[in-house]
Amino acid sequence: MNFNYSEEQSLISDSLGKLLSDGCSQATRRSLIAGDQDHDPEIWSALGELGMLGLPIAEAYAGVGGTAVDTMVAAIEFGRHLSLEPFTASVVLGGGALQLAGTEDQKNAFLPGIADGSKRAAVGFLEPESRFDLSSVATRAEPDGDGYRLSGRKAAVIGAPSADIFIVSARTSGTASDPDGLTLFLVRPDASGVEIKPYRFADGRTGADIVLENVPVAASDILGPKDKAADLIEHIADLGTAALCAEALGALEKIIAMTTEYLKVRTQFGRPIGEFQALQHQLAEMMIDFEHAKSLVFEAAMTADSPDAPIRKKAVSAAKVYLGERGRVICQNAIQMHGGIGMTDEYELGDYVKRVMVAEKAFGDTDQHLERYARQMA
Amino acid sequence: MDINYTPEDEAFRTEVKAFMEAKLPKGLSDKVKAGQKLDGEDFMLWQQILGQKGWLVPRWPEEHGGCGWTPVQVNIFDEEAYLAGAPRVLPFGVNMVGPVIIEFGSEDQKARHLPGIARGEVPWCQGFSEPGSGSDLASLKTAAVRDGDDYIVNGQKIWTSYAHFSDWMFCLVRTDPNAAKKQQGISFLLIDMKIPGITVRPIITFDGMHSVNEVFLENVRVPAENLVGEENKGWDYAKFLLGHERTGIAGVGGCKAEFEKLLEIARIEKKNGKPLIEDPLFAVKIARLEIDLRALELTNMRMLSGSGTGLNGAFPSVLKVKGTEVQQRIAELQMDAVGVHALPWQQAAMDPAWNGDTVGPDYAIPRMPAYIDRRKATIYGGSTEIQKNIISKTLLS
Numbered sequence: 109m110n111f112n113y114s115e116e117q118s119l120i121s122d123s124l125g126k127l128l129s130d131g132c133s134q135a136t137r138r139s140l141i142a143g144d145q146d147h148d149p150e151i152w153s154a155l156g157e158l159g160m161l162g163l164p165i166a167e168a169y170a171g172v173g174g175t176a177v178d179t180m181v182a183a184i185e186f187g188r189h190l191s192l193e194p195f196t197a198s199v200v201l202g203g204g205a206l207q208l209a210g211t212e213d214q215k216n217a218f219l220p221g222i223a224d225g226s227k228r229a230a231v232g233f234l235e236p237e238s239r240f241d242l243s244s245v246a247t248r249a250e251p252d253g254d255g256y257r258l259s260g261r262k263a264a265v266i267g268a269p270s271a272d273i274f275i276v277s278a279r280t281s282g283t284a285s286d287p288d289g290l291t292l293f294l295v296r297p298d299a300s301g302v303e304i305k306p307y308r309f310a311d312g313r314t315g316a317d318i319v320l321e322n323v324p325v326a327a328s329d330i331l332g333p334k335d336k337a338a339d340l341i342e343h344i345a346d347l348g349t350a351a352l353c354a355e356a357l358g359a360l361e362k363i364i365a366m367t368t369e370y371l372k373v374r375t376q377f378g379r380p381i382g383e384f385q386a387l388q389h390q391l392a393e394m395m396i397d398f399e400h401a402k403s404l405v406f407e408a409a410m411t412a413d414s415p416d417a418p419i420r421k422k423a424v425s426a427a428k429v430y431l432g433e434r435g436r437v438i439c440q441n442a443i444q445m446h447g448g449i450g451m452t453d454e455y456e457l458g459d460y461v462k463r464v465m466v467a468e469k470a471f472g473d474t475d476q477h478l479e480r481y482a483r484q485m486a
Numbered sequence: 487m488d489i490n491y492t493p494e495d496e497a498f499r500t501e502v503k504a505f506m507e508a509k510l511p512k513g514l515s516d517k518v519k520a521g522q523k524l525d526g527e528d529f530m531l532w533q534q535i536l537g538q539k540g541w542l543v544p545r546w547p548e549e550h551g552g553c554g555w556t557p558v559q560v561n562i563f564d565e566e567a568y569l570a571g572a573p574r575v576l577p578f579g580v581n582m583v584g585p586v587i588i589e590f591g592s593e594d595q596k597a598r599h600l601p602g603i604a605r606g607e608v609p610w611c612q613g614f615s616e617p618g619s620g621s622d623l624a625s626l627k628t629a630a631v632r633d634g635d636d637y638i639v640n641g642q643k644i645w646t647s648y649a650h651f652s653d654w655m656f657c658l659v660r661t662d663p664n665a666a667k668k669q670q671g672i673s674f675l676l677i678d679m680k681i682p683g684i685t686v687r688p689i690i691t692f693d694g695m696h697s698v699n700e701v702f703l704e705n706v707r708v709p710a711e712n713l714v715g716e717e718n719k720g721w722d723y724a725k726f727l728l729g730h731e732r733t734g735i736a737g738v739g740g741c742k743a744e745f746e747k748l749l750e751i752a753r754i755e756k757k758n759g760k761p762l763i764e765d766p767l768f769a770v771k772i773a774r775l776e777i778d779l780r781a782l783e784l785t786n787m788r789m790l791s792g793s794g795t796g797l798n799g800a801f802p803s804v805l806k807v808k809g810t811e812v813q814q815r816i817a818e819l820q821m822d823a824v825g826v827h828a829l830p831w832q833q834a835a836m837d838p839a840w841n842g843d844t845v846g847p848d849y850a851i852p853r854m855p856a857y858i859d860r861r862k863a864t865i866y867g868g869s870t871e872i873q874k875n876i877i878s879k880t881l882l883s
């Protein structure tokens with residue numbers, strides 16, 4: 109076993125950390141949000157030039173051909189610096205989906221663009237009524253001539269407002285939450301019948317509900333197996349979940365660093381509050397939880413590419429559950445130890461907390477992943 | 487011992503229900519139930535309605551407008567008010583400065599201030615915390631220097647809830663910087679927010695809301711007649727006041743109403759095709775929470791009815807710790823209950839004037855902001871850490 113970054117991974121971490129710490133200040137983020145942009149074009153193109161947007165994409169499609177561990181190393185930095193750039197949405201989820209299941213034509217059409225940043229993809233699996241069950245799909249694909257017509261609604265699609273292509277799940281047969289009968293489709297945002305309802309997530313990233321009404325799609329826009337996409341959908345979601353967990357890890361590391369610093373500089377009762385044992389123990393517990401979360405995030409990344417579904421699902425769900433529960437407590441205690449200042453919008457702690465909260469909920473909450481883990485044990 | 491309500495209590499409950507039905511404006515309760523933003527006028531409107539009925543200050547002595555209700559009746563009233571969707575009664579006049587003036591104020595102060603509080607006409611705020619004095623409240627630095635018939639006040643207060651619409655502020659100031667103990671040099675002043683030298687600056691919390699403020703005091707001339715009790719005895723009055731605050735801070739009535747809302751959401755939301763409330767994982771969490779809430783309610787009743795333990799003065803601390811934990815847990819489960827709908831940040835839609843589009847069910851909109859908001863409950867009014875210090879000190883002394 110080896111848990112160290114390779115030389116290349118250290119390079120990813122260093123160069124990305126440098127780029128984002130220079131270009132991703134709170135002021136920049138807030139002006140992007142106020143200006144209704146989901147990313148900074150300069151940062152985005154710099155990410156493309158550094159090869160970050162092609163990390164998980166094969167060299168044959170102008171990518172770097174990296175592993176999910178490389179992706180994790182990058183995602184930690186995106187979380188640590190609260191980058192709004194749709195790396196996880198477009199590169200990890202969109203790129204991952206096309207790479208796992210795309211035909212040559214589909215890969216050639218999108219992967220080089222995703223890798224150089226000129227194209228962005230977004231993945232819509234959840235629906236307003238599905239809670240977090242990826243198989244609970246009410247969106248229907250009805251045969252229409254050589255193709256299909258899609259009708260339904262996708263919820264909480266990360267990165268949707270600026271995407272050039274959507275990858276959505278729809279039902280080609282079966283009902284309710286039947287895992288059989290699911291198919292993935294490529295849908296262009298400008299296709300007739302597509303309505304995008306944009307918003308931001310709590311952490312400032314863009315998302316949208318996508319309403320589909322009789323949207324025409326060609327048979328060649330099916331991604332992966334027809335009727336049998338349930339396993340593929342879970343695998344794509346696992347790639348995204350592993351990256352979201354890594355983002356949360358980066359944010360939590362910063363939260364603990366901010367709290368540690370605060371305990372040193374804030375004085376009450378004539379001494380730094382870090383001298384009070386009640387707070388020392390809370391801080392120690394944060395670090396204990398953080399280190400264990402980190403181990404599980406590493407394992408999730410090391411198995412996220414694995415075709416061995418039970419092993420992958422357990423590792424990814426374990427990381428999600430651990431971060432969901434302990435990450436929430438770390439955030440709560442960080443706010444508590446900061447006192448009033450931790451509640452303010454101006455101080456950056458809340459921004460980090462929101463990033464962790466979104467990571468906790470996106471692609472399945474703690475209960476969802478606890479149940480999925482338990483099912484793998486049966 | 488008897489766990490049941492008496493027939494008199496039940497009759498009282500019926501009376502309160504009827505009052506809520508008749509007098510609580512629907513526009514107001516709709517806002518509260520939808521978790522929308524409330525402004526100063528919303529809060530004060532309800533306080534005036536209660537004031538007109540004579541029900542705003544039930545625990546005050548009857549000569550000053552109190553109702554002579556038993557602790558059980560006070561509780562019944564709180565419960566029914568929250569269940570009906572009434573806004574919370576702001577505690578600053580009613581439960582904080584009011585009792586202090588009654589206990590320690592001059593006859594002039596009583597005549598001047600108590601009627602306005604009891605009628606719900608004068609909003610108050612609390613000038614205690616300072617940037618360098620949070621948990622260590624007694625280290626406060628805002629200075630009041632005697633000059634003829636006035637005190638000249640200079641300094642800064644922070645986390646001052648609702649200062650932006652308050653007419654008066656009760657304020658802890660340092661009158662003796664050379665006192666042997668820092669607690670001994672503090673006085674308790676009543677300050678008219680409209681006099682020159684006072685600047686209120688909003689603090690936006692990271693749920694996107696504005697309820698707290700910074701208050702800057704620059705050469706503010708406060709008439710010496712606004713000193714409560716004796717100079718340099720302010721800390722004693724503050725301790726008396728915080729004891730009063732903490733009994734309300736458990737917020738049992740609000741907890742019960744919010745718990746009902748949690749159940750309501752969990753009955754509507756579906757998981758695996760069934761109501762969320764039937765999901766074993768979620769049901770267990772709700773069950774644990776309801777047990778905690780019941781324990782809190784009964785403990786609050788025991789304290790109010792004087793059935794204390796060896797904890798004596800630390801009993802309010804016990805309730806503050808548990809009550810705020812329960813408040814936080816309810817907000818947490820409400821957020822978890824709405825599932826994927828918690829993700830869109832639609833804080834702007836919590837403004838009643840909002841007329842844009844939203845996604846997801848309306849009840850989901852305030853859930854993540856409310857979860858964030860409740861984190862402050864274990865910080866304000868003496869943080870959980872400070873309450874635990876008080877409890878253990880009482881036990882060990």
